[in-house]
Amino acid sequence: MAKRNSLSWNDKTREIIDKRLNVPREPRFLTPVEFAVLEAIADRIIPQPDDRPRVPLAALVDDRLVADVGDGYRSAGSPRLREAWRQGLAALETEMQARYDRSFTQLDPSTQDLVLKQMQKGELDHAAWGTMTAKEFFKSRLAHDIATLYYAHPAAWSEMGFGGPAAPRGYVRMGYNERDSWEAAEASEGKEDQARKDNARVGR
Amino acid sequence: MQAARELNRAAAVLALSVLMDSAIEHYRGSFKNKAMFTPLAVSALALGVSAHGMRDQRAVTHGLRNGAYILTGLTGAAGLAFHTYNVMKRTGGINWQNLFYGAPIGAPAAIAMSGALGSAGERIRHYAPFTPAHIWGLPSGRGLAALTSLGIIGTSAESFLLHFRGAFHNPCMYLPVTLPPIASALMARLAWLPEGSRHPWTRLWLGLTAFLGFGGVAFHAYGVNRALGGWRNWRQNMLDGPPLPAPPAFTGLSLAGLAALRIIEAKRLV
Amino acid sequence: MPVSAADPQKTPRAVEGRAPDVFRIGGWVPMRQYAESEEVDFAIVGTGAGGGTLACKLAEGGFSVVGFDAGAYWRPLEDFASDETEQSKLYWTDDRIVDGENPLQLGGNNCGKAVGGSTVHFAMVSLRFRPEWFKSRSVMGYGLDWPLDWREMWKYYAEAEEALKIAGPVTYPWGPKRPRYPYRAHEMNAAAHALAKGCEAMGIGWTETPLATVSAPRGLSSPCMYRGFCVVGCSTNAKQSALTTWIPRALKAGAEIRDLSMVGRVEVDASGKATGVHYLREGAWRFQRAKNVVVAGYAIETPRLLLNSANPQFPNGLANSSGLVGKYLMTQSNQAVWGLSKDEVRSYKGPPSLALTEHWNYDDKKDFFGGYAYMSQGPLPAMWAKTQMSSRQLWGAELVRSMQDYNHVVGLKMVGEMLPQERNQVVLTGEKDQYGLPVPKVTYSWCDNDKAMIRHALGFMRQAMEAIDAHDIFDQDDDTNHLYGTARMGDDPRSSVVNADCRSWDIPNLWICDGSVFPTTGGVNPSLTIQAIACRTGDRIKAMARRGEL
Ligand SMILES: Cc1cc2nc3c(=O)[nH]c(=O)nc-3n(C[C@H](O)[C@H](O)[C@H](O)COP(=O)(O)OP(=O)(O)OC[C@H]3O[C@@H](n4cnc5c(N)ncnc54)[C@H](O)[C@@H]3O)c2cc1C
């Protein structure tokens, strides 16, 4: 984010990233109940560190649902984007009520993980899922949407060392272990200080 | 004497061109290897002693100066070996990719040439004006002509390589691969002929080649500006765009050629 | 930078006698316009690799041309962000249903919706077919023969390469001699060097990838800045897409482009000739009269439009007497092997594939039909997260942890030939999309030969990765990419939809000119071949017009 005002970001990029960072935190498409379940799921799909502001994943998913832009395909049996999320969250809640007599949000984290693992393997099979399998929901909607939205956020880019937006300024040094002065350095063991010093200069 | 100082000047221009060029290129290479500072140091040294030589009117070889030039020449030679090794060890060895984007062969050669020219100047200075100096076993004028002929054709070859990489997308890019080779041929002819006659065409052509060096900078500046973001994005475009300091190498070498010409033509008067 | 007020996805830009100047922020170029009542020589549906190229060739040949595209007319310099999510505006994201044993992933993966088509966000790899593939049935014993001769295609490949100023290696190691690429190859990034090293260790050839992005200035295109966002649209115009090459030329020659114009139906009169197209623009269905209609919407939209244009005279859809419209859909296998290098690779820098090997396209000692190439890769973050999830089933802390190795990732990705099968197809369903048009269903299953090739490629690429000491190697075994084949060309009206000139057998003034006409896929990326075919079609149409055969 330090590079926001540098030549690595064009105006269009600044505009849309600003919009993303300022995404409304209240649900606009989902109901508050659905939103709370989504928040609980997002915490498990992408656990976030406590030492920085959290990326509001549920809000970003909700924002995508407001825009209602699909992926350009869905498997036979799955409804469109909005209905898929509605139906999937509802089916999960119904199955949790049937199985544990409580909401997903009230389960402890390890049970939540267990449930998600079962969903991934297709082991949730309540009738409420209808024609869309739990496995398909996990793969194409739940994990897919949450993780791709997370890795579209500058906080995630910093975490993984991605150079981030790059235009009009691109890159020059292309070879092994080469880094432009406007890219973040990696902190290898024993060299954290050097990396920190280098990285202080990256924003230019 | 005059010729010797002109050679100092030629060495200076060449050293300046290399200094800037290697500063940019080795910065791009992030000075990954400590040895990458060497060409900066020696070309700065060559530049310094050349400036000194240009003002020096005495007809004796300056030991330190000459030493510095020899050091420069040797460093250039070492650099040449090092860059060649760098190209060879890249995946694929000697292929176009590595010649285009690996360590340039021409740059260290120019350092060596700067040293050689300066050192030649020192010798001429020493013998002038009475005893004819010898370079490579040739009388000094002809020897120097041979040296510049080689330098110009080498530089032209380098610019061919880089302009080929740029697909000669602008017709002007053919200039540095057509004009200088003629200058080089003319100088080779001088190295062959006995000294003492006048060569106005050669003089003219060398002047043209010298001018090309300046014109080239302007063209390269235009080239940098055509990249995205133009000069505003100088941190990238100075590195990725056409090298600004490269063309003056032609100027430096042409100046050396003119010095050679002066010696050769002077023979007539003696 | 002034950003245009109106949203180019809602309000058409190519109106009032002008079209956006793709090279200037806020700029315009003049555009000729035709009245709907005027019978234009050619109405072209789709302005991508096929339609954009043909529009240019025909306009330059003196025909009146209107090109329709459902997508927006972008100015990359002002409209494109360095961002995967935002740039999904370039993709065809309309509703489609996928089915079969190996359902395809569509959308951004292979379908564009913009003036310029999929080439606006393609990866620019520009390769020629191996000559034998044009006769794969008679020479190599599989698939079927094309009605085209490779020597003639070689000429049209050269034309396309010149038009796009392809930057490629000084000499290409495989296949018959080809002219030198107009521009020199780009500098290889670390990921490309990794591919080269692997190939050398395995004793096979490699080369720099010929790419449609300039390595030196060209007109108003500035050279590639190695920003690596190519597959979400190039904001610098280094990329030589249909949007920045053929379409500006077409406009100059007098063509009109209609953006945000979705064609829903091709009209055919009682005499069995096409008379024009119905299209939706600014909320209203309109009709453009035309002497000829060209369909170039790519391998799903082309059959969808032909099938949806059915009428009492052609109840099974237009040009479908063979029953093959929508059938023999093909994709290419796009599996990969990924691993980590101890060195920093940062493969996000530069175009995604800077080096490749076509070894297995030209080596016939294999126990399956067809060939494949493989290339170096540079996935962007969200794409990489997707790969981790689909191939390794990662999520949660494991995913976050593994994403941190991003800068060390190296990968090799295949582009492999899949065989034509009748069961792989596009059909219409009863559901309707936002235009009120029937949603297509796309069915796909791999055959044994496809699977054998994937096995071979994954095994070989893994060895190549091991040879360069990559660690934590894993296979990505589910990916496919380019589309082909739903309106195949041939010599026989009973077994093909169009002839060698892309002219439909059933309706003489209906043409199909895009990726749909491929009878087989070959083991290289399609766009250069699509453009070469379009160049040829343009020349053939001009020749036929001269002889009065249109
Ligand atoms: C991410 C990605 C990377 C790729 N990388 C490469 C690569 O490196 N090398 C390569 O060779 N190929 C690559 N491709 C494939 C290549 O882009 C396509 O094969 C090629 O563009 C297809 O050309 P086409 O003319 O058939 O269709 P397209 O280029 O897709 O054009 C079709 C156009 O028709 C329009 N359209 C469709 N239906 C209608 C309608 N009914 N009314 C109005 N308009 C309509 C669409 O909006 C679209 O703009 C890539 C594709 C993608 C998506």
Ligand code: SF4
């Ligand atoms: S790497 Fe080059 S072609 Fe790709 S987006 Fe950047 S400038 Fe465009």
